[in-house]
Amino acid sequence: MSDQQISENLYVYKDIEGQASLEEVLLSSLEWQSQVKGELSAELPVAWQTVDHNPPNFGYSSSVYWFHLPLLNAAHFGSEWVVEVAYPVLDYVDLYVVKDGDVQSFYKLGDKQPFSNRVFEHRNFRIPVTLSPLDQVDIYIRVKTSSAVQVPVRLWGYGGVMKHDQLDVLILGVYFGLLVVMALYNALIFLTVRQKSNLYYVLYVVSYGLFQASLIGLAYQYIWPSGIHWNDQSILVSLALSLVFGTMFIRSYLDLRLSSPRLELFYRAATWLGLVCIFLSFVLSYDFMIRVMVYSSTIICLGAMAGGLYLWRSIGRSIQYFTLAWLFLFAGGLILALNKFGILPRNLFTENASLYGSAVQVILLSMALVEQINMERKKRFAAQQRAIVQERLAREAQEHALTLQRQDNERLEQRVLERTAELEALNDKLQELTIRDSLTSLYNRRYLDMKAEEEYKRAQRDRNALAVLIMDLDNFKQINDCYGHQFGDACLVATAKVLSDNVQRTSDTVARYGGEEFVAILPGASKEKARYLAEMIRLNIMSLEMMFEGKRVPLSMSIGFVSTKPKEAGRYEELIKLADEALYQAKDEGRNRVIGANES
CATH class of the missing domain: 2.60.40.2380 (Immunoglobulin-like)
Incomplete structure (x- = not known):
């Protein structure tokens, strides 16, 4: 029925x-x-x-x-x-x-x-x-x-x-048969080429297959039908092993030790986390440990996709297979979760979405490994061909050798120029990262202090108005306590989007001041313009659709502002203080309002 x-x-x-x-x-x-x-x-x-x-x-x-x-x-x-x-x-x-x-x-x-x-x-x-x-x-x-x-x-x-069971057995048989074939195939490749990525891939496939078998009850039916206490434990242990070998595979495949030492440290920590989870699964409760490992696996999966997208064009088809593999795994898990929570209807596709996603992932990862091996062979073959050509050319006339040497020098100079340009671009990007808040992508306080001092001096020199808005999300601590820090971070990101959409002049600056507080510096803005902008921001914050478990969580913001022509002997900290006092007044008067400072 x-x-x-x-x-x-x-x-x-x-x-x-x-x-x-x-x-x-x-x-x-x-x-x-x-x-x-x-x-x-x-x-x-x-x-x-x-x-x-x-x-x-x-x-x-x-x-x-x-x-x-x-x-x-x-x-x-x-x-x-x-x-x-x-x-x-x-x-x-x-x-x-x-x-x-x-x-x-x-x-x-x-x-x-x-x-x-x-x-x-x-x-x-x-x-x-x-x-x-x-x-x-x-x-x-x-x-x-x-x-x-x-x-x-x-x-x-x-x-x-009986009809349902026949189809169910067919799907499961194809799925686990695929895992066995892929594991054996890559085990043979590892014995041939001795590449660690293939070994970690095999261990990951075996661990993940055992996790799926435990989760859907096949392991209890066929492998340990009398292992009552081990049955629940097997889900946690196999998932933790998948986390361990999955992160080891990512580290080895992307060669993070050379390409990205920071990511190498992150994934090394994730590997150790998986090992610790194996031990803790025998000590802590099932529901706590499964949450920890599911969240950790989700972060690792998203991180793998992000790394693959970052290297999408630089490596070739192998990294594209790698990225799509983790995307399919994530999509399958997401569809299954939406099905379990009643958002998507329960049918043959949604019930087995996790199996489909992981099956495609296993195939794509195997293709990525094969493509990586082919690329290495092509590189070695190309290197050998170059060596043969260079040796033959070297045995020719001395004049030809000198010409080749000159050409090589020109190419080297061009590579140096290109590398120098790349380093300059990276330095610019690193400089941008030092002045940006990692969560909201707004400017951070360090940049704000520098920019506010600069705008204050310019307003003193040109005798123009300068407005400062200090904005604070109301009851943010309660939001974090009730809905968790992950939801609180989502609220901060949505708030930053509202601020960026409303503070759009190139001369304006909006930054995260700390915690749930934000500051906007508005050169040339009168008190009326500052108040109008503050009200627009407040109304847009109230209209945000922040949903938690299907229910809307209302947000509001208190804003204090000041607009004045800076004094010749003053400092920008005085404007910050006046706006901050107005913000506290808005909080005291019931929150969700805009208050202007009583400047002299």
Whole structure:
């Protein structure tokens, strides 16, 4: 049956303490259904709720969740069904088949139970349900897990489940067969060329394949069906090993030790982080460690894509394959995450997006390694050819040799000129980086102090007005505490975009002053123009659509400003102080407002 049909008839009850018995749950369900039908007039506490979409997703929670799925056979002939919970990493899954208040069947499943407890030898949790003509039963599912509480409930006829399993086995067989072939192929290449990148690639593919097998339940079904305690641990360990060998592969493939020592240090630290995570996975909780490793893997994946894009044109097709490989892996994981959170519909593509993405990644990385080897061979062949040509030319007349020497000198001079130009461009870029804030790309305080002093002296000399705006996001500490620093950084980046869009004159300067404070220097701006610009900024900040878990988080900004003609004996710090005092006044008067300084 479709997810829509399931979700319309699936109900959930959250047992926070985890102490509710089946009898209490049945009684609560009957009372709630009677109240919904209007049979009870008394207002009872709302315990059961309808499920908005299938699969239900409640994130990481220590509570117990009960699900109720009523089944009615309206036909005059019997029918057989299979009820499935299609998320194999749930710890405890108890399924009850209840008829007229009595338990007909009870199944104790979950990956904390031996695999032999399962009725069907399948990676997901399945039970049979037989319905007589005009018969009705109620399926109750109790779920408690340290992993994310995702409970995709499916209802199959026997023909439908067999057809689905055939396609599922085909997809998984092709996927893991591909991993095995790619691992063996590159292992043979490593034995031939002794290139470390191929060895790290093989270890990464094996680790990631083991992670996927553990995540989708195949490892528990076929490799360690009795390894109850190791089953959850295997997900963390294999993912940490993927992080270790993935970063080692990136370091070796991009040759970061020579091309980028800073990135080499970053990825070396990431490798050590993966090794530490292996140890910590035996000590800390599953939900904490899986979050740490997923976030770390995402950063590593994005970093690999960024490095590939940076070198996109400089190396050739091998780096293009490398970059696209990490892009497909990231896209597959993103589509799967959006599917799990109910943003994308659940279908054959979205459910297996991670497999598709990683399969394409494995193929592209193998192509990148082959292309890299071919490029090295072409370079060596070209070098040999040049050597042969030079040797033959050297044996010719002395005049010809002198001509070649002169040509070589000219080429060397040209390369020196080109390298000098490159170094000058890099120096310009480094100079730009020293005056920019790394998060918002606005100017930093160091540049602001220099620019403000310069504009202050110019305004003194020309006797022009100079305006200073100091802006501060309201309640930013609470935003960081409630939604996390990553969301807080996103708010700062969005605020910087608003400031850049509004402060557009080439003579104006906008900078991050520190934390959530920003400063704008506006040469020649009158008090009215400064106030107008401040109000525009404040209104644009209020209109930002900052979303967290599907909900809008409102932002506001308090702004203090001053506009005056600088005194001959004054300093720009005096304007900063006046604007700062106006900002504090705006904060004291309730925030989200613009206050001008009372300059003399």
